[in-house]
Amino acid sequence: MVLIMKKIFTYLLLPIVLLSLLSIPPSLAQQGLLRYADRKATEENYFEAGKGYAEAFGKKPSYQAAKGAAIAYDKMRDYSRAYDWWKRAVAYPEALQQDRLAYIAAANQAGDMDAVFAALDSMGASKPEALRNLNLDSLKVWYDAAGNTRVKRVQSINSSSTDFGWVKSANGGTYFSSDRGEAGERKKSGLRIDKSYTYYSKTSDWTGRNFLNIYSVDEDGKVSLFEPPVPGVFHASDPYPLADRDLIFYTVTRDIRKSNDYEVQPEIYYSQLDASGNPVDFVGLPINAPLEYGLKSPFVDESQNRLYFSSNMSGGYGGYDLYYMELDEAFTFGQPVNLGPLINTAGNEIDPFMQNGSFYFASDGHIGLGGLDIFVSDRKGNEFLGVKNMGLPYNSPQDDFAFFETDDHAVVISSNRPGSTGLDDVFELETLDMDFVAQVLACDGTAVSGPLEVQLTEGSEKRTVAVEQDGTGLIRATISPDQNQEISIKKDGYFALEDKSLSSKGMSDGKLEKTYQLVKIPYRTAVYVDLVYYNLDQSEIREDAEAPLDRIAELLTSYSFLNIVVRSHTDARASDAYNEVLSEKRADAVRNYLSKYGIARSRIQAEWLGETELTSDCGEGVPCSEDNYQLDRRTELLLEAFPEVGKSYPVPPEMRGIDLCDVSTIQLPEALPTIYFGFDEATLSLQDKMALERVALMLRTMLNRRLAITGHTDSRGSAAYNEALSERRALVVKNYLEGKGIASERLVYEFFGKDKPINDCEEVPCTPEMHRLNRRTELSLPKSIPRLNKHWSQKE
Template sequence: MKKIFTYLIPPIFLGMLCMNVQAQQGLLRYADKKASEENYFEAGKGYVDAYAKNPSFQAAKGAAKAYGNLRDYQNAYDWWKKTVAFQESGQEELLAYIAAANQAGQQEAVFAALDTMETREHEAITNLHLDSLQHWYAVAGNTGVKKMEGINSSNTEFGWVKGAQGRAYFSSDRGEAGNRNRSSVRIDKSYKYYTQSSDWTGRNFLNIYSVNEEGKISLFDPPVPDVFHATDPFPLQEQEVLFYTVTRDIRSSENYEVQSEIYFSRLDNAGNPIDFVGLSLNSPLEYGLKSPFVDEAENRLYFSSNMAGGQGGYDLYYMDYNSDFEFQAPVNLGPLINSPGNEIDPYIHEGMLYFASDGHVGMGGLDLFVSDFKGDEFLGVKNLGLPFNSPQDDFGFFETNDDKVLISSNRLQSTGWDDIFEMETLELDFLARVLECDGTAVTGPIEVNLAEGADNTNLPVEKRGQGLFHAKISPEEDQEIHISKAGYFAVQDNTISTKGLESGTLEKTYQLVKIPYKTAVHVDLVYYNLDESVIRSDAESALDRVAELLKSYSFLNIVVRSHTDERASNEYNELLSEKRADAVRDYLGKYGIDSSRIEAEWFGETELTEDCGEGVPCTEDRHQLNRRTELLLLAFPEVGKSYQVPLELQEVDLCDVSNIQLPQELPTIYFGFDQATLSLADKMALERVALMLRNMVERRLAITGHTDSRGSAAYNEELSKRRALVVKNYLEGKGIASERLVYEFFGKTKPVNDCEGVPCTPEMHKQNRRTELILPSIPQPKKKR
């Protein structure tokens, strides 16, 4: 029995092998037939079944080509990988494998296979433009892509556009229109329909969908009769008209090919079609028309067609039209735009023509290109590169009114066959302008440091001109900038952020303010008794105020300038003035004011405010005015030091130095009845005013003279003039320029106390007999923008 089985097994095995070979041959014949009919869905299944029966080069290559035509890139790559493993494979199969690896996103496999190529002069490898492919992969793009929310599904969606009325449109095979009852057909990108029953691909018809401003999606069913496919919507911006592409059911007794046509419909207020009009150019049994785009500014319809006389495949054309939508003859855009391959989806924006092509140098499948044009002349064609393009099909470029760029693609990130993607910027442009207070650009060397993110990564900053700096920054990040220049306040801004900023350039303007070194912000005077340096009680309030200001404002120092009268020797008076300066320093020291913030100077009798020199008779009052210490509070006292803007001045406009000068309480000078003379107290008060004006040179002073109500109007007007002038003349005598002093006199017309017909006390009358000193209002702090 064993021998019988031994003799029977080989014939049985050979018989089974022959049956498998015969079965495989039958499956291959079936798959070849379906492939010739362009029914790649059934052809692919046949080749895979044939390979399962008996792995062969023919079955693997057939499956690879079928899946490639179906745009099933991963399966195409897997089957080409099997194909090149057979000895029968050659350079053509290796090139096909490289292209499939590229479309499947297998970049390492692409470049590894390139190293095995025997020659790079082969026509097929030249057509693949693999050197360009390597270049694009090596260049990092400034943008990325993200799926458009609320639109994409597991089906196909492409060609998103939006009209001025707020409605958006796109194409999808997510469902059939109610009046279409034929078996589903779907030939991608060409929208062809064949009468052969084998054209079935297992996918739904393509339809047009609209999206309202609330995001509700509705089917737009064109009123054209017997429509199978409806795609490529394009709404006009200036009127309610929608152009679109359809493929119609045209019956015939013979097998034939029906190609797409372009129609347009006027719409009612709800966006529903009122009518339909087909282009007179439509001829679906001869050629196809698709991808309408209307340039309303030029009254020009752009479209794609494979009509005879083009450069090959589908070409881009335009037709001019009038207000009644009567179209002139079509014009081919020429060989610069059109290639031996296919060009579709024209779109014009800001003098640029965008379109998709599989005939120009690209990354695989359809790629997006752009061409600048003037009039009817195109100035070159540029591949948009990564990430606008991928190894798969990329088409349907559209830019919204808010600068969002949308494309359609079946790249590997797609959920369905095609998805609509929004371009998102991976890096944004940051532009910083640095200006002087007068609005001109800051010149000379400026140091600009820009940091980003939680780890404060330093970013490169490029100078692009006087006061102009540029950098690339990341989206959805926080940034911080620090700008410094010698002699200016440094600027630091940690409020920069690209969060929520989707595109464009983030521009900031900064103002560099010169540091107002040694600017007097407050002045006062203290007086001494003869031959004494003790702080008098009437000086304590002034020194208390100074100490409080020094404690409150870290950017202030004080200069203490002490003097004597001329009665004694120069040596004695110099020593006495030094003691007076020391007395002030000691007094401030009791408040904790560090001595480093006090600059003491002593002058003896060398700087008299009253000329009481040798041989000049002086009253005791005039000697008193000479026995003094000047208190000068200076902001930013160290010239050349790089100061930060103090916290106390963060909200202040530092371009006007008067904004950092502290409010000064000015005296009111009161006069005796029918008098216009100054007392010692008045002169001491005016000495403080003169000191302020000498050290705050931008200040002006208004002087107004008044009287009480007793006496005639004319007499009082003249008296008030003398009272204003006595103050003005005193200040001029102290070196204050006349043009900085404005005086007015009002007689008895502006009393403090109304004594006309009302009894007033002597004190109330005295309050009316006055000269008022007024500084112009200090501007309110200016908030930074």
């Protein structure tokens, strides 16, 4: 995990920093330069040590020189140079595993995440246990989740020097800290700048940078040196002006002379400001003790009369901890109170800031991206409720600190992340919102009215985005830039819609517009029909019924959104009651047959209609042929899509990518019969009528379909005679279907005589069977029916 990684780097690299510098053996050719660099490193003069190792490497490249330079620049927080030197060091065969860990940490701090992942992967089974337990996917997610903000350098303040800690006063002026070198008569002396501002008497501790000073910026953008009146100041930083009083707190490190080696640590002072914003006096906190411990990062919560600060006084949890002291109107201070282990760690916590109940601070002890990170905790009364890393872009693999928010919600931070021109720069965070507008239309192109159930998310962590609707199918939202989004839209009676391809990445016009189509669910739409027939007074499934039922079972097994309606009939012979029972048995026989394929009875709607819906004219007392009675002894099989009216169905996978507004796209292709005739005949056999009954059932249940009928003859006889004969053959089919209730305008017929034979008997002698195949009426659907997918067509 990302969070674990920073802690791993902290603990594993500690012995490298403490021990490695003392264990690098100088080569004979580099003895002088390496001995000098080693001595400076031991003295903690990393500026000179880094230069020495770099010069030694220039004389003769070596593992010892590269590693020494890498560690020196690590200590100076010069992450880019440290990374460059670690890359050189780990290229040597004598590089240790700890060196590779240091290289990974440097790559992380330099922002080269590809190198981090590649290096971790390359360690394989040799990884330390802590690294083997890293979740690299979580690390990638962390860096991918940038939110809807970005940072930009504040151009009017930043320089090639260190600039940090921007705050705004009540009168509109601003203050910040910098080492840009305008420190009056102060001279460079033995000091180390490492964000603790500790001053040493040892002259070898010089880092090559100027003293820290406070600067003010007026409303016209003019930058002026703000010099605290405290005598003997080396460093001045961390300004915090009060809103309700003309008073400013700050941190100083003073020149305190003693005979022996000693260490002077920072203190907190405050001063009154005159009408021009200049300090007129100074008062130190009663707990200042610069030879014992340090105090810095003052912040006053004026609503609660509390001074928050950071200190490494004894009794804390390690490093610098955050404390507060109560203060009254006379600026009498209470005793310091440690904020406790939820806020403080074994590392360092600095830069407290409170706004609207949220407590912000910087820490290198809490788990984060690297270096100092900015964290937030909600405060309720005297209790803090959890600690959260602010994430990207507030934090980076480098140091991020000094969070400040103005009354008009402008947010600034300080950081030495890539893009900084100095050691630290002041950055402003800006929200990058984009407009998302979606119009939801029905199949006819009109807006879908009424409320919609909409869920819009963005980012890899699927953050929920609030949406607005106006009841006319218009959806509006504010989304983040350079993010992937997903939307789902639902409405009762419509297919749910999902779009996982939304993205605002690479867009520059500030608006993402989409049009979506919601399709009404075609409840109880017939998609396939068939018929099976029975013997007189029997309900057993005949052999000729098995193939149609096998096909029905196959479709029901393949597609869960289909159910079947089984409508069983009898002829008119016997009593009504008897026929009703017989038709029920026939329906049960179909259900039992389908159950062999595992089709649940709940998916089978059975109807037994007895003799109430005859397909022939063979009513009671009406003389009728046995063929017509056979047509009445039948079960109609209707496959229906989306049979439960009101149920919210998702779009089935087979239907994705087709035009759902065209109901024919969900209807299966029918294997239409071809009617064959005897020589010089135009009459229908029983088998022909049974086949046409299925066609009539299809047309009665699928009103969007039309039928093309074409009549043909064999090649014998004259063209005129065969043309008339082929017309009679087309008409006998058309008339039969019209007799079954099919409207004439849905039936298109043509006749071609002997012009379009199956077998060309003019060229070669034809057998009787070849002539029979020419004597036919063909049926087809003039409108091409798109198939749901390849799977459907394979089952024709």
